[in-house]
Amino acid sequence: MRHLSDTEIQEYLDGSRAGDARVESHLKSCPACREHYRYYQRLFGELEQDVPFELSATFGHRVVSKIETSRAKDVKTRLVTVASTLVGAAVGIGAVLYFVGWETLILTVRGMGQYFDFPWLAWLRSALADANLHAPLLGLGLLALLIVWLIDQWVFRSKGSNAAPTVFHLLQ
């Protein structure tokens, strides 16, 4: 008579050999295997008892407050970075204006106008004029928003701070 192996007994207890007639009849007739089976059965029962570990009652609260602290720091860092980027950009433009001068710049931009002489652009200009809106000012405003948005998305979002608020959240 071949005894049951440890694997067979464990599989029977795990349920993967549930109802296996050979295992069941052997367990009925073999006291040695039955003893191994009972040992395993109790061992399985004990292993399912919970590990006595204790996290402090305020564990969840502490994790969340740590996250909130790091978010607050993150927001400060973002604001400082956005501000310094804008200041940097302003200084750069100022330097260009200082060395090149307004007039040259305007002439260059006007000269470039020929490349952007699209009919829809002329239509847009006249539409804005009809609506009494100052097109260059509006364009600058949109450009500024675009720059801030790009900085926000590219610089900060790429750092993986998924739940940290963007500049737009802060402005809301």
Added chain:
Amino acid sequence: MENERALIQQILNGDTEAFRSLVANYQRLVGHIVFRMVPQPADHEDLCQDVFLKVYQNLASFGYQSKLSTWIGRIAYTTCLNYLKKKRVPLFDDTTPEHASLEHQGGTDDPSDRTAVRTDLSQRLRQEVDGLPLKYRTILTLYHLDQLSYAEIGAIMDLPEGTVKSHLFRARKLLKERLMNKYPQEELWP
């Protein structure tokens, strides 16, 4: 699964209360992994905290390729492995540390010691489990306490399913043999 997705979305939108509920849902799983893998009790809570901070920071990259529990379990497992490497604790040796044996801990020749040891079966079993190699005790915990499947344990520990199964069977056999060698059955389970 839908609830899980909604919870994740809330967290990604910056809802810290939603994250608190995620912590409550998974702190048992993380606790089991940390407490079984890391022998220094003083570091357990800090490690659990590190795990949840990593979960928070990386949640946007969770691509629903696995169950959230498996993903969090994997973060907990790798955090513990990194901690143990940093502390230069030998990983994955198949030998049992001698200090884990009760014979070396308790001086069981003294009948009063023997009685004291006999009083707590669960404690004896825990000490024997702690004496098992790291992989074995982690697999035992994930399978028996957290009721995870071989596939889920494999995903957490980066092991093939077949290896998880063979480690699990070997771990239980080893545990049984060690207990049988030390204690007669009637002493363990009167």
